[in-house]
Amino acid sequence: MIPAAFDYARPGSVDEAVQVLSDGGEDAKILAGGQSLMPLLRLRLAIPDALIDVGRIGALREIRDAGDALVIGAMATHHQIIRDPLVREHAPLIAAAAETVADPAVRHRGTFGGSLAHADPAGDLPAVALALDAVFLVRSVRGEREIPASEFFVDWMTSSMEPDELLVGVRVPKLGPGWGVHYEKFHRTAQAWAIVGVACAVRRNGDAVEEARVALTNMGPAPVRAGSVESAVRGRPVSEDTFRSAAGHATEGTEPPGDLHGSPEYRSHLATVLTSRALAAAAV
Numbered sequence: 126m127i128p129a130a131f132d133y134a135r136p137g138s139v140d141e142a143v144q145v146l147s148d149g150g151e152d153a154k155i156l157a158g159g160q161s162l163m164p165l166l167r168l169r170l171a172i173p174d175a176l177i178d179v180g181r182i183g184a185l186r187e188i189r190d191a192g193d194a195l196v197i198g199a200m201a202t203h204h205q206i207i208r209d210p211l212v213r214e215h216a217p218l219i220a221a222a223a224e225t226v227a228d229p230a231v232r233h234r235g236t237f238g239g240s241l242a243h244a245d246p247a248g249d250l251p252a253v254a255l256a257l258d259a260v261f262l263v264r265s266v267r268g269e270r271e272i273p274a275s276e277f278f279v280d281w282m283t284s285s286m287e288p289d290e291l292l293v294g295v296r297v298p299k300l301g302p303g304w305g306v307h308y309e310k311f312h313r314t315a316q317a318w319a320i321v322g323v324a325c326a327v328r329r330n331g332d333a334v335e336e337a338r339v340a341l342t343n344m345g346p347a348p349v350r351a352g353s354v355e356s357a358v359r360g361r362p363v364s365e366d367t368f369r370s371a372a373g374h375a376t377e378g379t380e381p382p383g384d385l386h387g388s389p390e391y392r393s394h395l396a397t398v399l400t401s402r403a404l405a406a407a408a409v
Contacts, residue, residue, distance in 0.1 A: 128166035132175040139264060142179050143291050147266045149175035151288040156180070157200060157239035160231050185238070185293060188212060193299055196262070199238025199292045204229075206237055215299040218257060218306035218326055222249045225310050225319075238292045241277075244284045244347070247318040249310065251278055252348040256324040256340035259297045263290040271296075278347035303335070304328045307406035309399045310342070313386055319343050320386050321395040323375075325403035327358075334358050334367070334408065344396055345380040353377040354400060363408050365401075372401035 132149075136142040146153055154173035156162060157180070165171035179185060185200035188209050195215055197206065203223040206212050213220050219237075226232055226240070226249055240250045241261070254261075254274045261272040263286055272285055279285050286292065300306070310322040322342030328335045337358045339351040353374035361367040381392035 129169055129172045131173050133178065134175065135178040135181060137181060139182060139184065139291065139293055142177060142182060143264050143266050143289070145175075145177050146291055147289045149177065153177055153288070155239075155242070155291060157242075158202065158234045158236040159239075160227070160235040161239065161243045161245070179291070190215075191296065195297045195299065197237055197295050197297060199236065199242070199294055201237045203232035203235050203237065203240075207232070216257065216297045217300070218253055218308060218324060219250070219297065221306060222253045222308040222310075222322075222324060225249055225308060238295065241295065242284060242286065242292045244278050244280075244282050245318075246278075246281060246345060246347050247343040249308065249319060249322055249342060252322060252340040252342040253308065253324040254295065254297075255348045255350050256326060256338045257297050257300075258338075259295050261286075261292060262294040262296060264293050265290045269293075275350065281346040283347075300326060303330070305407040305409060307403045309403040309406065311395050311399060321381075321392050321399055323396070323399045323403040325400070325407045327404060327407040329363060329408060332363050334361055334363060337371075337404065337407075339375075339400060339403070341375065341379065341396055341400075343382070344376070344392060345382075349379050351375055351377075351400065354404075358404060365405065368401045368404040368408070371404065372397050375400040 134145045152174040156178040185198045187198045259274045306326045310319045319342045324340045326338045337355045339354045341349040357371035375396045376393045381389040383389045
């Protein structure tokens with residue numbers, strides 16, 4: 126299909142972009158990598174009055190060290206993130222999840238910020254951002270504000286950003302020594318969306334789990350932080366029995382969808398199994 130007609134703008138700076146976005150009203154859309162938006166435009170599931178292409182704003186592609194955190198620009202591509210030494214050293218869970226996104230062509234075009242702002246609960250990176258306590262940096266003509274990941278994802282493909290706000294970056298606290306990470310994803314075919322995914326980070330203290338962070342992909346209308354699993358595993362011995370028992374809490378507080386790829390019961394079973402596997406892999 127052919128998209129509906131729209132106005133097109135290609136600003137050269139963040140200030141220009143937020144001004145154009147403000148002038149465009151609630152029916153303006155941001156074009157980043159376009160890997161999610163373009164199919165919606167072709168199917169006319171999205172019919173914006175204006176399309177704002179931020180592809181030439183180089184500052185939005187930067188990944189920088191900010192002391193106890195990394196700041197990842199919203200326009201950094203998945204491929205860039207996978208290869209970036211700062212991400213691999215201080216936020217390896219992001220690199221691990223980005224490696225599972227679609228195929229090489231999509232990873233070269235798709236962007237970190239675009240994937241997060243799209244807020245698809247089946248996307249891989251929202252759950253990772255939630256598990257890592259990331260903070261979203263957004264800008265508008267009114268100024269800047271920060272949104273914790275726990276408040277950013279509101280509902281299916283809905284974030285807490287205002288229509289005139291632009292995601293400019295994400296601040297991710299560094300994982301220090303002793304942390305292990307793993308992203309466990311089950312999908313029907315290669316390059317497909319996750320039927321269920323588990324983002325997991327575990328910090329050991331000898332033979333015991335000192336701390337764990339777990340978040341689930343596609344187990345509700347937004348990514349879910351598995352707090353009950355984290356509590357159940359904290360302070361327990363590193364063992365298969367510990368992880369299997371803790372994973373039994375994975376479905377608490379979830380609303381797994383049912384569709385052609387799996388029933389809610391099937392997704393609940395997967396969440397339990399994959400959480401156990403992710404904990405074990407992260408704790409190695």
